[in-house]
Amino acid sequence: MRALTWHGKHDVRIDTVPDPEILNPRDAIIKVTSTAICGSDLHLYDAVIPGMMAGDILGHEFMGEVVETGPKSTLQKGQRVVVPFTISCGQCFFCKKQQYSACDNSNPAETQDLTEPLYGHAIGGLFGYSHLTGGYAGGQAEYVRVPYSDVGPIIVPEELDDEQVLFLSDILPTGWMAAENAQIEPGDTVAVWGCGPVGLFAIQSALAMGAEQVIAIDHYPHRLDLARGLGAEGLDYTQTKVGEALLEMTGGIGPDAVIDAVGMEAHGFAPDNVLDVVKQKVGMVFDRGHVLREAILACRKGGRVSMPGVYGGYLDKFPLGAFMQKGLQLRTGQTHVQRYTDNLMKEIRKGKIDTTFLISHRLPLADAPTAYKNFHERQNEWTKVVLRP
């Protein structure tokens, strides 16, 4: 089959690789009909996530048709399914607590060694996201082996198009969980850093959860326009002192909740970020945390910090004093996708959630390398790419 493979920094290619097979009883093979490039794929493209090997197949947002099932799979050939990016066994302590992304069994025993020294515990398995999360072949391919297929995949009703449901795989529930982690109360002001797909879905979710005011921060005019289209106010940090603006827009109190939908590759020329860029380049740190620092300083006393943005390692200059003295709370984590998919699917069917407004480009899988390049370099116009194998 044809698949998008990673070969190093800014080097992804379409290669011919072996077709996937059923290896375990609960497996299914999915013929991919739509797959997307995620903002977090750009962290792999930039080679700032450790644990990648040449030839790894990328992609963790995908859906398609069931073409083969293992004897213990509950899926049936011909069904259309969306596949969550988190692989969950459904039967461990964490899955039973609905902490699906913390699944204890989905990361194979050998690759659990990679994150145990780094994080204290092994993290769960994810599709196409480095060997830290198992080294699973991803969905930017013609076919994918889906383990534990009786737990993850969501069956798609006939009347819905691929594009209406594709983002149930990651960014829609991720944006929803980001807003849920912000513990929004009526009357709240929520500030969201980053108007990429996750930030946009977090804005949409925050408003749905009753936020009075949502303020979006980015520097791409088109992305800020998309945020405004949802009902947010936009701040361009290249034009505006974000901290001062947020204070003024909230009567001096500060936002009740702040959401970092940017993560480890923050942009901008603030002194702390310039230093972080250099340190990240020479391998001294994994993460650039400018957004998180700014968000913590902006957040009101006793407020909430939600962090859907991806981080991989250790962060310095964390404003621990501000965090403690203001009595903030921080909630984060890889999304527990399976916890949210049923409800979000209902909202989509009722027409209450539109997921297609952010798609800017639709291309064949063969064009994936160009799509990565443009999604990386022309973020203003390239907001979301959907690939069709």
Next chain:
Amino acid sequence: MVQRLSEPWKTLMTQHRPLHPLSATLLFAGAAFLVATAVTRTGRRKSVNHRRDDAPVSASRVSTPEDGVVVAAAVTIDRPREELYAYWRRFENLPSFMENVEAVVPEGDHMRWTISAPAGQTVDLVTKITEDRESELIAWRSVLDSEIETNGRVQFRSLAEGRGTAVEATIRYVPPAGEIGRLVAKLFRKEPKVQGRHELKRFKMLMETGEVTTAQFHTPQNGSTGD
């Protein structure tokens, strides 16, 4: 009768993989922290007089070479202990999650273990059960004429309601002399502790999910043993 896995799986599970190439990357990334830890440890070891605390032996900073090599690991499995005990007690089942154990065959009140060693060779080990408490504990020891001197025990302890069972395994072995010793040393050079941990994790996967997780997506073409 030995329970056998389907061929593709067996291939996946019996591969002797060298140190995962990524381990090197991560070791490098974590080097600064490890160096710092090592310095602290060395400083501390000199001043400590092996005082016993309540920690399990596997977490000890003080090694006891006279005990041989000790491999100990614990894992929590969300299944009743009766079920876990019963599976383990049928020693023929062990190859389904122990990477290097090719077969365990009961011979009267003894068990014959066939352990795969580098270069396609095998080492035989004969053990007898020394303690057997229903749903609680199994202990075994090698018999006198066995090629490896070893003993092991596995304990099953019920945790608080809804928390499953803690499974704690301890295996000690004394590296033998001669050709066998060389093979065994080579076999265990890749961190016996790591191997022990992996095996318990695979046991957990098998008991909780009915399968041993793999991230492979196809059967490797020609790498069946890969010594």
